[in-house]
Each structure stands twice: as C-alpha cells, then as structure tokens.
Amino acid sequence: MARALQLAALAEGRTSPNPLVGAVVLDAGGQLVGEGFHARAGGPHAEVGALAQAGERARGGTLIVTLEPCCHHGRTPPCCEAVIAAGIARVVLAMADPHPLVAGGGIARLRAAGLEVIEGVMEAEARRRNHAFLHRVATGRPLGILKWAMSLDGRTALPNGVSQWISGPKARGWVHRLRARCDAVIVGGGTLRADDPLLTSRGQRTPEPLRVVLSRSLDLPTQARLWNGAAPSLLAHGPDIPAERTDLLVRLAQQGIDIAALPACEPAALMEELARRGCNRVLWECGPALAAAALRQDCVHAVAAVVAPRLLGGQPARTPLGNLGHTSLAETRLWPLAQVGMIGDDLLCWALPSAGAFP
Amino acid sequence: MARALQLAALAEGRTSPNPLVGAVVLDAGGQLVGEGFHARAGGPHAEVGALAQAGERARGGTLIVTLEPCCHHGRTPPCCEAVIAAGIARVVLAMADPHPLVAGGGIARLRAAGLEVIEGVMEAEARRRNHAFLHRVATGRPLGILKWAMSLDGRTALPNGVSQWISGPKARGWVHRLRARCDAVIVGGGTLRADDPLLTSRGQRTPEPLRVVLSRSLDLPTQARLWNGAAPSLLAHGPDIPAERTDLLVRLAQQGIDIAALPACEPAALMEELARRGCNRVLWECGPALAAAALRQDCVHAVAAVVAPRLLGGQPARTPLGNLGHTSLAETRLWPLAQVGMIGDDLLCWALPSAGAFP
Incomplete structure (x- = not known):
C-alpha cells in the first residue's frame, strides 16, 4: 500500500477533478507483477494500468489499490469488471470512493463476484493525500x-x-x-x-x-x-x-x-x-x-x-x-x-x- | 576560561554599566583553588573573589580571567595590585578592558611586575557575551x-x-x-x-x-x-x-x-x-x-x-x-x-x- 500511495503521488496536481490513485498487483505467489497510477482525468484508472502490466500473472493474485475500484461507466469503463475479468483473488483497499455513484458499490460488486476485499489499510495516509479532493466532494x-x-x-x-x-x-x-x-x-x-x-x-x-x-x-x-x-x-x-x-x-x-x-x-x-x-x-x-x-x-x-x-x-x-x-x-x-x-x-x-x- | 565565562554569565543583566567578568585561580600544581564573578556594579571584582577563595594557594599559581584586570582606582581598588600581592605567576586573559582608564594598562602593570600574561584566549566568546557593554563603550x-x-x-x-x-x-x-x-x-x-x-x-x-x-x-x-x-x-x-x-x-x-x-x-x-x-x-x-x-x-x-x-x-x-x-x-x-x-x-x-x- 505504501508503494501504491507513492505511485498515486506521481500525478500530484494533475488529476483534478479526480483523486490521486495508485495500484499494485501481486501474483498468486506474492511477487510484484504490475504497477499503475491515475495520471490525469479522462486517462486510464490506476487498476487498469497495473492489471495490464501484470497480464496473465494477475490470475489468483492480489490487487492493492489506494481507492475503491469504480463500478460505474464514467469516461472509462468500470474497473471492478476489469479486476474480476483479470482473475484477481483478493483486493486490498485504503479507502472507499466517496463519489456518490461508487460509495461502497465497488466493494459490494467485488465481494458478490467472490473476491476477498480488505478495507482501510493505511486509510489515514490515503485520505491525507486526497485531502483536497475529499474536501470538494464533501462540501461542493x-x-x-x-x-x-x-x-x-x-x-x-x-x-x-x-x-x-x-x-x-x-x-x-x-x-x-x-x-x-x-x-x-x-x-x-x-x-x-x-x-x-x-x-x-x-x-x-x-x-x-x-x-x-x-x-x-x-x-x-x-x-x-x-x-x-x-x-x-x-x-x-x-x-x-x-x-x-x-x-x-x-x-x-x-x-x-x-x-x-x-x-x-x-x-x-x-x-x-x-x-x-x-x-x-x-x-x-x-x-x-x-x-x-x-x-x-x-x-x-x-x-x-x-x-x-x-x-x-x-x-x-x-x-x-x-x-x-x-x-x-x-x-x-x-x-x-x-x-x-x-x-x-x-x-x-x-x-x-x-x-x-x-x- | 570556559568555566570563567560560565561564572561571568551568572550575573547576566545585573552588572551594568560594568561588563560581565568571571575568574578562576589554579594553584602551582594546576588544581582549581578559587572561583569568582562580578555580581553587580560597585561590588567586588571577579579576581578579588577568586583570589580570596584561593588564599595562600594562589602563590605561584595561575589566574584565568575573562577581562584584563583593572589598574585604576574606581569604586574598588585596582585588581592588578591584588593579583601581584597574591603571588600569582601567570595570568590568562580572554580580552583587554576597553575602559579608557585601563585599555592595556593592566596587562602592562602585570608584566612589569614579572608575571607571565597570555592574552586572547576564547576572546570571541568573551566579546560575544559582553556585546552590549562593548557597544556602549564604543558608541556612547x-x-x-x-x-x-x-x-x-x-x-x-x-x-x-x-x-x-x-x-x-x-x-x-x-x-x-x-x-x-x-x-x-x-x-x-x-x-x-x-x-x-x-x-x-x-x-x-x-x-x-x-x-x-x-x-x-x-x-x-x-x-x-x-x-x-x-x-x-x-x-x-x-x-x-x-x-x-x-x-x-x-x-x-x-x-x-x-x-x-x-x-x-x-x-x-x-x-x-x-x-x-x-x-x-x-x-x-x-x-x-x-x-x-x-x-x-x-x-x-x-x-x-x-x-x-x-x-x-x-x-x-x-x-x-x-x-x-x-x-x-x-x-x-x-x-x-x-x-x-x-x-x-x-x-x-x-x-x-x-x-x-x-x-
């Protein structure tokens, strides 16, 4: 997760209105096989880049991501479906996505598809790094x-x-x-x-x-x-x-x-x-x-x-x-x-x- | 000299218009036998206190003092005479006294009486501690x-x-x-x-x-x-x-x-x-x-x-x-x-x- 947060920070100041997001994929044996981050609004989400890098090695593996994967069609297709399709067995999250169209829906979708989901890992640090995004979503x-x-x-x-x-x-x-x-x-x-x-x-x-x-x-x-x-x-x-x-x-x-x-x-x-x-x-x-x-x-x-x-x-x-x-x-x-x-x-x-x- | 400067600082803020002065006496064998500092204007000078503490043990010994001993009659008698009378063999000084009635006269008097005088030991530190006094003497x-x-x-x-x-x-x-x-x-x-x-x-x-x-x-x-x-x-x-x-x-x-x-x-x-x-x-x-x-x-x-x-x-x-x-x-x-x-x-x-x- 510390590495995923580092990756997220690479796009500091360039993702608005979106949050900073970083992701890491481990294979079934725990080896690092993919990394990604959200580089700009409209560009691919962090999970997509990390899963693409991992390819077949993601099957049975773990996705570590700083934000709940999205479950809605925005400018990009829902990440949950990509995670499931890649054969990921376990997802580790820092925080839920406060976006009203996600807000726990991504976690529910992953669990419904049989994936293990662990929430709240380094959540305080993840919230701190997305302080401005969270402020805008909370206050308008x-x-x-x-x-x-x-x-x-x-x-x-x-x-x-x-x-x-x-x-x-x-x-x-x-x-x-x-x-x-x-x-x-x-x-x-x-x-x-x-x-x-x-x-x-x-x-x-x-x-x-x-x-x-x-x-x-x-x-x-x-x-x-x-x-x-x-x-x-x-x-x-x-x-x-x-x-x-x-x-x-x-x-x-x-x-x-x-x-x-x-x-x-x-x-x-x-x-x-x-x-x-x-x-x-x-x-x-x-x-x-x-x-x-x-x-x-x-x-x-x-x-x-x-x-x-x-x-x-x-x-x-x-x-x-x-x-x-x-x-x-x-x-x-x-x-x-x-x-x-x-x-x-x-x-x-x-x-x-x-x-x-x-x- | 570091100890003499420490002693001098004990009277910080209480000696004006005089400077802070501290003194230490070592006997002929190098043992510490007396300490003194100038506590307030009109009170005894640092050397006098240190020599009084040392008594007979000052004979053949060393006086370490942060300021040149005075050679004029002010509110107290000249310290040079007390130093000579105590039988001190060597005087170690941080700095000369800028007072126009002293200004090297004390050092000359001690040398004339056959004492060894070493000047300028930790002078920068001594000047720093008496910065305000030196400023007033220099500028009025x-x-x-x-x-x-x-x-x-x-x-x-x-x-x-x-x-x-x-x-x-x-x-x-x-x-x-x-x-x-x-x-x-x-x-x-x-x-x-x-x-x-x-x-x-x-x-x-x-x-x-x-x-x-x-x-x-x-x-x-x-x-x-x-x-x-x-x-x-x-x-x-x-x-x-x-x-x-x-x-x-x-x-x-x-x-x-x-x-x-x-x-x-x-x-x-x-x-x-x-x-x-x-x-x-x-x-x-x-x-x-x-x-x-x-x-x-x-x-x-x-x-x-x-x-x-x-x-x-x-x-x-x-x-x-x-x-x-x-x-x-x-x-x-x-x-x-x-x-x-x-x-x-x-x-x-x-x-x-x-x-x-x-x-």
Whole structure:
C-alpha cells in the first residue's frame, strides 16, 4: 500500500477533478507483477494500468489499490469488471470512493463476484493525500489556500505601493511550485491593475492552473499578461455588468478568456463555480480586501505566509488582510502554526485552523 | 576560561554599566583553588573573589580571567595590585578592558611586575557575551532591542485598538525574561496612555530595569502603573515643556519619578542619556511612531518579533512600524532572520542587521 500511495503521488496536481490513485498487483505467489497510477482525468484508472502490466500473472493474485475500484461507466469503463475479468483473488483497499455513484458499490460488486476485499489499510495516509479532493466532494467547494508575502513588520507593499519583490528568488520559486499543486490561482481586479501578474507555475504543471480574476467593477486593463493565452484564464463577475464594460467582456471572450457570470460577486459563489469546473484546490493570491472576504466566507483552509527579512514601515502601506470585523481578541480565530521553515532568506509559515489538515 | 565565562554569565543583566567578568585561580600544581564573578556594579571584582577563595594557594599559581584586570582606582581598588600581592605567576586573559582608564594598562602593570600574561584566549566568546557593554563603550549609546508582538497578518492591535493579549502566556513570560536582561525598557506617551503597562521583569531582575517614557507633549495620565514605585521610572522629555504640564512634572518628581530634560525629544538623545545613566542594553517596547524613529536614528540593533497564530485584519489596525521613509525596496535594509523558534503557540523571530551580533 505504501508503494501504491507513492505511485498515486506521481500525478500530484494533475488529476483534478479526480483523486490521486495508485495500484499494485501481486501474483498468486506474492511477487510484484504490475504497477499503475491515475495520471490525469479522462486517462486510464490506476487498476487498469497495473492489471495490464501484470497480464496473465494477475490470475489468483492480489490487487492493492489506494481507492475503491469504480463500478460505474464514467469516461472509462468500470474497473471492478476489469479486476474480476483479470482473475484477481483478493483486493486490498485504503479507502472507499466517496463519489456518490461508487460509495461502497465497488466493494459490494467485488465481494458478490467472490473476491476477498480488505478495507482501510493505511486509510489515514490515503485520505491525507486526497485531502483536497475529499474536501470538494464533501462540501461542493475546492480547498482554499491563502498565500501572501510580507515584510517582518507585516507589509505587503511600501507606502507608495511598490511590492516587487519583497521576498527572495527561492520563495518566488516555491510559489511557482505551490501553484503547480493547485487547479486555479485567484486574484481580484486590484491586483491585476497594480501588478499585472503572470500567475503561472512557469511550466511546472501541464496544463497550467486556471488563472482567475474576480472583478465586480470589470474596470480591467485591455492589455494584461493574464490575457496572453500562455495559460487558461477565467474572468468571473457578478450579476451587474457596468454598461461601459460589455465591450471588454466580448473582446476578452473572443481572445479565448472564459467568462463566468456568478449569482453574486463573492468568494463563496466563485468557489462553487470552480468546484463545478473540477477544481479541488485553489490558491488565493489576492489583495487584502478579497483575502478578508474569502476568510469571512470560509473559503480559506490554510494560510501560507512568506515573511521576508526586511522592514518596510508606514501605516498607509498595504497589509495582508482587510477588515475581518473583529472587535475583541476572543472573536479572532486561532490559526495554529503547523509548519515553519526557511526558504532561502525568507521564512515560510503554514497556519491551519485548529482542526485543519495540510492542504 | 570556559568555566570563567560560565561564572561571568551568572550575573547576566545585573552588572551594568560594568561588563560581565568571571575568574578562576589554579594553584602551582594546576588544581582549581578559587572561583569568582562580578555580581553587580560597585561590588567586588571577579579576581578579588577568586583570589580570596584561593588564599595562600594562589602563590605561584595561575589566574584565568575573562577581562584584563583593572589598574585604576574606581569604586574598588585596582585588581592588578591584588593579583601581584597574591603571588600569582601567570595570568590568562580572554580580552583587554576597553575602559579608557585601563585599555592595556593592566596587562602592562602585570608584566612589569614579572608575571607571565597570555592574552586572547576564547576572546570571541568573551566579546560575544559582553556585546552590549562593548557597544556602549564604543558608541556612547546602549545596544537597542526592538520587540513587538503581532498577529500572523502583521497587526499589533484590532482596528478598535484592543491589543491585550495578542500573544500567549509563554511569550509574555519570555518578555519578562527579556526585560530582565535589559537595563531599561522604553515606551512612548501613546503606549502609556493606551495600555498603562507595568513594564517590569516580574521580579526576575533586581533591581528591576529602568522604566522609561519618552514624551514630547507630556500629555500623560496622573495615575499610571509606571508611577507606582514598584520599579524605578524615568520620564524623558524634550526642551519644550507645555506650560500646562509643569504641574505634572513637579508632582511626578515628588513621587520619586526621575525626570530627564533631553536636548531633543528624539530616540538618539534618549540613548545618550541612558548611556550616561549606565545602561548597556535597552528594550524598545513602544508603538509604531517611536519604533520607526528609533530605527531611523540607528538606535535598534536587533528586532524580536513575536508572531501570534491569529488573523486580526483591518487596514486601520495598528502595525509594528510607522513610516521609515522608503520609496523603493532597494532602499530597505535587510534584517536577516538569525533565529526562529516557537514559544508556546507563538513564533519568535530574531532579526539582526547583516553584520550584527546577538544582543
């Protein structure tokens, strides 16, 4: 199972909306004869690859798989039937598939066909690795990570707005790798206007994560690196489109930018839209107002704060978070520091809610 | 010498304006026969205690001492004469005394009397332990530590000003221990008005560090915990005393509060006054405006930032530092993170200037 989990992790960040799945086949004598993993949504499931590799040697053998084999026709045929047809005698599972069309049905089908099924092996580890997928299935929203880079005195820009770069090159490389683990990266119109960010993983994920702008005013530049076609982009807006902005929407749509009209120009509505689009894990890289709104609407499940060894100063200088509406410290939520370490000269602090898991 | 340095450290925080000094005496056969350390300014020097313990066994023996023995009459008679009188044959030193009345004179006196003198043993370690003393002697100002406690999003208060307590009880206990290592703790009038702090080490240092308020307006409460007599307090002000505040000054002076009229109501002038009063190491526990002024006037040599695992939010909420006058990131000074660790649930970050030593 440890090997199956390793195999599953090879596709980290590339299987959404599907979970990570790895599988191993042992022959009747216990020899390893096949390995497989789910590499991308729409591609073959892990069991199919492992069984194909094993061939006839699977007969009478054991399938070890991190997720319950599916029993429904999706983009690929049901894996249970392939497992049974291969002559597997025993299936060892880490966890049941929470998908409503499976949810124990695969296990029942295998047992009905006379196979021995052992459940729950290394289940906690398997759930941890598919934390974002499980969160999306359970809540209908992706798991949200809020990331910012600030000075030691808590500033994300100088008083005059200058912010590039507060953190060092190693921390910026880490941000690219973090994006590669996410299905979408979100900014607001203010960040687009101020920073003209590229928001890609710099080629560390294929396809690149969806670049999302949430804008109420649609007061956006016609030229921006986000409209460059280097990666998919989505412009999300609320129900009211200012008349003078309809031209921009039409032009951006013609350029291949996806447009999403949300029922409300709010983080929660955006999260539901992104879940529908198959996002398991999203990254908030936005300014203080949108970050505070995302926190208030419970769209943030982990905070990654990069602390740079500089002092910027200045009460008017930008800070990570706008108003959260607290009037006493007892109201403020605890965000325990789950992991702290250096990235080059910068400090990275991961804070998770008290009952939270690592994203 | 390692033992002598250990002995010296027993008086950490209690010898100002003097340095920490420890001494060990070995007899002619190399046996340890005496130990001593300088416990407080005005008290006996380390050598005197160690020689007294050794008595006649010092004759023909070795004195190992962390600092050059003095050769001048200060509050105590010159140690060189006591060393010579005890019949010591050899003196091993970590470092010369930078005091202008000594500065090699002690070493010359010992050699002139026929003693062997070995210099520079563990000198780097000895200098490190007396860093604050050496800084004050070299610059005429105490070493300054700037400490603040902030939320993970860089706030030192909620938007409504509430700030007690952002950090947890263990971090607050650490602040008391930090104060015990300092000769003075400094706030501005704003902090006195807003927080009415006690600013003591809670008995961990005798005497308590000097509690200092720097106030231009002298718009201060007549009742405050700082005027309570539980520890010495100093009110420092600039050359202009608002007429309506003279009564307060008189009343506070009658209550035993020290009053210092500075040539300018500025951190640099306060540092010179505190050096004259024998302070080697001071702690800035002030609000953002005074903290920024202290940084701008080069009165801060280490930053200790406590980061609490909370998100406070709110652009108007107080932050650690007021304006530092930077308009580009290239102008901002690097404050490398020299030590990072948890204190209870809070994170403590020590930042030192690139060439800085631990305070």
